[in-house]
Amino acid sequence: MSKTMPVPCYETPEGVDIRGRYDPEFASVLTRDxxxxxxxxxxxxxxxxxxxxxxxxxxxxxxxxxxxxxxxxxxxxxxxxxxxxxxxxxxxxxxxxxxxxxxxxxxxxxxxxxxxxxxxxxxxxxxxxxxxxxxxxxxxxxxxxxxxxxxxxxxxxxxxxxxxxxxxxxxxxxxxxxxxxxxxxxxxxxxxxxxxxxxxxxxxxxxxxxxxxxxxxxxxxxxxxxxxxxxxxxxxxxxxxxxxxxxxxxxxxxxxxxxxxxxxxxxxxxxxxxxxxxxxxxxxxxxxxxxxxxxxxxxxxxxxxxxxxxxxxxxxxxxxxxxxxxxxxxxxxxxxxxxxxxxxxxxxxxxxxxxxxxxxxxxxxxxxxxxxxxxxxxxxxxxxxxxxxxxxxxxxxxxxxxxxxxxxxxxxxxxxxxxxQPPRGARTVEALRLNARVGVRYLAAWLAGSGSVPLYNLMEDAATAEISRVQNWQWVRHGAALDAGCGVEVRATPELLARVVEEEMERLRAEVGAQRFRAGRYAEAGRIFGRQCVAPELDDFLTLDAYGLIVVHHPRASPSKL
Missing domain, CATH: 3.20.20.360 (Malate synthase, domain 3)
Structure with missing residues (x-):
C-alpha cells in the first residue's frame, strides 16, 4: 500500500491561515515569526x-x-x-x-x-x-x-x-x-x-x-x-x-x-x-x-x-x-x-x-x-x-x-x-473613446498580473486608469455635452458609452491582434469597465471591484487547525 506524501505548507502561528499557493521561496518570508x-x-x-x-x-x-x-x-x-x-x-x-x-x-x-x-x-x-x-x-x-x-x-x-x-x-x-x-x-x-x-x-x-x-x-x-x-x-x-x-x-x-x-x-x-x-x-x-x-x-x-x-x-x-x-x-x-x-x-x-x-x-x-x-x-x-x-x-x-x-x-x-476651483476646458467624444481604450487595456493587463503598463507612449498604472473610468462615469451620469467634431455636439448617455466601448473593443482587437485578444482578458475587462462607467453609484476603486477576480485560494497552503 503506497503512502501519501505530505503536502508542504506554511508554518503559521495560532489564528493565522495562509490561502495563497505554497512556494518554498515564499516560505522564506512567510515565516512563523x-x-x-x-x-x-x-x-x-x-x-x-x-x-x-x-x-x-x-x-x-x-x-x-x-x-x-x-x-x-x-x-x-x-x-x-x-x-x-x-x-x-x-x-x-x-x-x-x-x-x-x-x-x-x-x-x-x-x-x-x-x-x-x-x-x-x-x-x-x-x-x-x-x-x-x-x-x-x-x-x-x-x-x-x-x-x-x-x-x-x-x-x-x-x-x-x-x-x-x-x-x-x-x-x-x-x-x-x-x-x-x-x-x-x-x-x-x-x-x-x-x-x-x-x-x-x-x-x-x-x-x-x-x-x-x-x-x-x-x-x-x-x-x-x-x-x-x-x-x-x-x-x-x-x-x-x-x-x-x-x-x-x-x-x-x-x-x-x-x-x-x-x-x-x-x-x-x-x-x-x-x-x-x-x-x-x-x-x-x-x-x-x-x-x-x-x-x-x-x-x-x-x-x-x-x-x-x-x-x-x-x-x-x-x-x-x-x-x-x-x-x-x-x-x-x-x-x-x-x-x-x-x-x-x-x-x-x-x-x-x-x-x-x-x-x-x-x-x-x-x-x-x-x-x-x-x-x-x-x-x-x-x-x-x-x-x-x-x-x-x-x-x-x-x-x-x-x-x-x-x-x-x-x-x-x-x-x-x-x-x-472647477477645471476648465473642452469635453470631447474622442476623449470618451481614449478613456475607454486606456481603461480596458489597463484593466486587461491588471487582471493578467501586470499593474504598470506602457500604453500610447505613457506608463499607465491604476491611478491613470481610474481617471479614465471616473471621467466617463461622470460625463454619462450628468449627461455632459461632448464635442463630436465638425461643430456637432452630443450628450453623454449610457447608449453612447455602450457604442463607444463596443467600437473601441474592435479597435483594440486590431491593435493587439486577434489571437492575443482572445488569449488575454480583454473581453472580461471590457465588460467590467463598461459596467462601472454606467453604474448608478460610482464604485470607490476600479481595482477593489475587480480584486476578487485575481484571488486564488489554496486551502492546504497552511496546516489545518482542526
Missing part, C-alpha cells in the same frame, strides 16, 4: 482602520449631499503653530529624482536601483497587480535588494546577468504598501481577511529593519511612501504602526520615515495635520497628481457643475492643481521636510527620434516648473527620463540637496476656493 508580527499589527489596528474607513464613507455622503471639503476649524492651531518635523536624515537629504515601479519583476527592481535616480520607490500599490505571486515575489525581491544580493539571469537575453552596480551606487529604497482600504484575501487573521497594507509593511519591516539600522541610528529607515489617505486620523494610525514596529524591533523612535502622497482632494485640506501626526516619522509630502485628479471627480461625483474637461487638459496649469502644488510646497518647507513633485509618465519613443525629443522637452518643461515653484525633487516612471530630470533639478539647485531653506513664498495665500 513574521506572520505573528503581521497578525499582531492586524489585531491591534483593525478597529481604528475600520472606524477610519467608515468616517471616509460618512464624509463622502456629505459631499454627495452638496457639502465641500474645507480646512477644519478644530485644527486651526495645528495649521498656525510654529512646530517642525524631526530633522531629515542625511541619507535621504537629496531626493532630486525618484523612480517608481512595481516590486516585481525582479529585473525591473534591479534596473530601477541602478537607474541613477536618488530613490527607487518599490510599489505594492498602484503599479502592482496584487496577485499572490506578485506580492510574495516582491517581498523576496526587496529582501534580497536590501541585503545587496539581488540578481537575475535573463535567459531570453542569452543568459545576461543583472545585479546591483555597487561602483556607481544604487538608489535609496522606499516601499509603498497598499492603501488602508485594500484587503489581502490570501491571509486570514482570526478568520478575518487581513488588512493589505499591514501585510506589505509587516513582512518588509520584519525582515529588513536590522539591515537599515546597521549601527546608523534613528532616521535611517526603513523608508516608506503612504498612499490614498483622506484625513490626518489615517496618518495617526500609521504613526502608531511605526511606533509599534520600532518598539517590537528595539530601535529608536523615528527610525522609520515616510512620505505621504497627497493624492486625494480631502487630504489637501489636511496637509499640516498629516505632517503633525507623523512629525517624528515624516519625510515630507508628494503631489500624487494623477490620483488627485481621480479623487476630484470621486469627491464631487454628485456635483454636475464640476465636470472634468478632457483628461489631457487637466494638467498643472489648471488653477486648482497649481494651488494644490503651491500649498504643498509651503506646508512642507514650513515644517522642514521635502515637498516632492509629481510623476512624469512619459516613456522613450524608440522608433521616432523627433517624437521622443518632443516628449523629453515636455518632461523638461514640467520639471522646470516644479523646480522653480520650490519642489525638492520629482518622480519618473522610466529610467530613460532620469538624465533629463536630473539636469533640470541639479542645474536649478546648484549643488544643494534640496531647497527647503530657499526663500519661496508660494502658497502663502491659497484659499479653500483656490483648491476647489
Amino acid at each position: 513574521a506572520l505573528a508580527f503581521v497578525a499582531a499589527l492586524h489585531r491591534e489596528f483593525r478597529g481604528p482602520v475600520r472606524h477610519a474607513m467608515e468616517l471616509r464613507r460618512d464624509a463622502q455622503r456629505c459631499y454627495d449631499a452638496g457639502e465641500l471639503p474645507r480646512f477644519d476649524p478644530a485644527t486651526r492651531l495645528v495649521r498656525e503653530g510654529e512646530w517642525t518635523c524631526a530633522p531629515l536624515p542625511p541619507a535621504i537629504a537629496d531626493r532630486t529624482v525618484e523612480i517608481t515601479g512595481p516590486a516585481d519583476p525582479r529585473k525591473m527592481v534591479i534596473n530601477a536601483l541602478n537607474s541613477g535616480a536618488k530613490v527607487f520607490m518599490a510599489d505594492f500599490e498602484d503599479a502592482l497587480s496584487p496577485t499572490w505571486e506578485n506580492l510574495m515575489r516582491g517581498q523576496v525581491n526587496l529582501r534580497d535588494a536590501v541585503a545587496g544580493t539581488i540578481s537575475f539571469r535573463d535567459d531570453a537575453r542569452g543568459g545576461r546577468v543583472y545585479k546591483l552596480d555597487d561602483e556607481r551606487g544604487t538608489a535609496k529604497l522606499f516601499v509603498r504598501p497598499r492603501g488602508w482600504h485594500l484587503p489581502e484575501s490570501h491571509v486570514l487573521v482570526d478568520n478575518e481577511t487581513a488588512i493589505g497594507c499591514l501585510v506589505d509593511f509587516g513582512l518588509y519591516f520584519f525582515h529588513n529593519h536590522a539591515a537599515f539600522r546597521a549601527g546608523q541610528g534613528a532616521g535611517y529607515g526603513p523608508f516608506f511612501y503612504l498612499p490614498k489617505m483622506e484625513h490626518s486620523r489615517e496618518a495617526r494610525i500609521w504613526n502608531a504602526v511605526f511606533s509599534r514596529a520600532e518598539k517590537f524591533a528595539g530601535i529608536e523612535n523615528g527610525s522609520v520615515r515616510a512620505t505621504v502622497l497627497v493624492e486625494t482632494l480631502p487630504a489637501a485640506f489636511q496637509m499640516d495635520e498629516i505632517l503633525h501626526e507623523l512629525r517624528e516619522h515624516s519625510a515630507g509630502l508628494n503631489c500624487g497628481r494623477w490620483d488627485y485628479i481621480f479623487s476630484y471627480v470621486k469627491t464631487f461625483r454628485g456635483h454636475p457643475g464640476r465636470l472634468l474637461p478632457d483628461r489631457a487638459l487637466v494638467g498643472m496649469a489648471q488653477h486648482f492643481m497649481r494651488s494644490y502644488s503651491q500649498l504643498l510646497i509651503r506646508t512642507c518647507h514650513r515644517r522642514r521636510v521635502h515637498a516632492m513633485g509629481g510623476m512624469a509618465a512619459q516613456i522613450p519613443i524608440k522608433d521616432d527620434a523627433a517624437a521622443n525629443e518632443a516628449a523629453l522637452e515636455l518632461v523638461r518643461g514640467d520639471k522646470r516648473r516644479e523646480a522653480l515653484a520650490g519642489h525638492d525633487g520629482t518622480w519618473a516612471a522610466h529610467p530613460g527620463l532620469i538624465p533629463a530630470i536630473r539636469e533640470v533639478f541639479e542645474g536649478h539647485l546648484g549643488g544643494r540637496p534640496n531647497q527647503i531653506d530657499a526663500a519661496i513664498d508660494s502658497g502663502a495665500d491659497i484659499t479653500e476656493e483656490d483648491l476647489l
Whole structure:
C-alpha cells in the first residue's frame, strides 16, 4: 500500500491561515515569526482602520449631499503653530529624482536601483497587480535588494546577468504598501481577511529593519511612501504602526520615515495635520497628481457643475492643481521636510527620434516648473527620463540637496476656493473613446498580473486608469455635452458609452491582434469597465471591484487547525 506524501505548507502561528499557493521561496518570508508580527499589527489596528474607513464613507455622503471639503476649524492651531518635523536624515537629504515601479519583476527592481535616480520607490500599490505571486515575489525581491544580493539571469537575453552596480551606487529604497482600504484575501487573521497594507509593511519591516539600522541610528529607515489617505486620523494610525514596529524591533523612535502622497482632494485640506501626526516619522509630502485628479471627480461625483474637461487638459496649469502644488510646497518647507513633485509618465519613443525629443522637452518643461515653484525633487516612471530630470533639478539647485531653506513664498495665500476651483476646458467624444481604450487595456493587463503598463507612449498604472473610468462615469451620469467634431455636439448617455466601448473593443482587437485578444482578458475587462462607467453609484476603486477576480485560494497552503 503506497503512502501519501505530505503536502508542504506554511508554518503559521495560532489564528493565522495562509490561502495563497505554497512556494518554498515564499516560505522564506512567510515565516512563523513574521506572520505573528503581521497578525499582531492586524489585531491591534483593525478597529481604528475600520472606524477610519467608515468616517471616509460618512464624509463622502456629505459631499454627495452638496457639502465641500474645507480646512477644519478644530485644527486651526495645528495649521498656525510654529512646530517642525524631526530633522531629515542625511541619507535621504537629496531626493532630486525618484523612480517608481512595481516590486516585481525582479529585473525591473534591479534596473530601477541602478537607474541613477536618488530613490527607487518599490510599489505594492498602484503599479502592482496584487496577485499572490506578485506580492510574495516582491517581498523576496526587496529582501534580497536590501541585503545587496539581488540578481537575475535573463535567459531570453542569452543568459545576461543583472545585479546591483555597487561602483556607481544604487538608489535609496522606499516601499509603498497598499492603501488602508485594500484587503489581502490570501491571509486570514482570526478568520478575518487581513488588512493589505499591514501585510506589505509587516513582512518588509520584519525582515529588513536590522539591515537599515546597521549601527546608523534613528532616521535611517526603513523608508516608506503612504498612499490614498483622506484625513490626518489615517496618518495617526500609521504613526502608531511605526511606533509599534520600532518598539517590537528595539530601535529608536523615528527610525522609520515616510512620505505621504497627497493624492486625494480631502487630504489637501489636511496637509499640516498629516505632517503633525507623523512629525517624528515624516519625510515630507508628494503631489500624487494623477490620483488627485481621480479623487476630484470621486469627491464631487454628485456635483454636475464640476465636470472634468478632457483628461489631457487637466494638467498643472489648471488653477486648482497649481494651488494644490503651491500649498504643498509651503506646508512642507514650513515644517522642514521635502515637498516632492509629481510623476512624469512619459516613456522613450524608440522608433521616432523627433517624437521622443518632443516628449523629453515636455518632461523638461514640467520639471522646470516644479523646480522653480520650490519642489525638492520629482518622480519618473522610466529610467530613460532620469538624465533629463536630473539636469533640470541639479542645474536649478546648484549643488544643494534640496531647497527647503530657499526663500519661496508660494502658497502663502491659497484659499479653500483656490483648491476647489472647477477645471476648465473642452469635453470631447474622442476623449470618451481614449478613456475607454486606456481603461480596458489597463484593466486587461491588471487582471493578467501586470499593474504598470506602457500604453500610447505613457506608463499607465491604476491611478491613470481610474481617471479614465471616473471621467466617463461622470460625463454619462450628468449627461455632459461632448464635442463630436465638425461643430456637432452630443450628450453623454449610457447608449453612447455602450457604442463607444463596443467600437473601441474592435479597435483594440486590431491593435493587439486577434489571437492575443482572445488569449488575454480583454473581453472580461471590457465588460467590467463598461459596467462601472454606467453604474448608478460610482464604485470607490476600479481595482477593489475587480480584486476578487485575481484571488486564488489554496486551502492546504497552511496546516489545518482542526
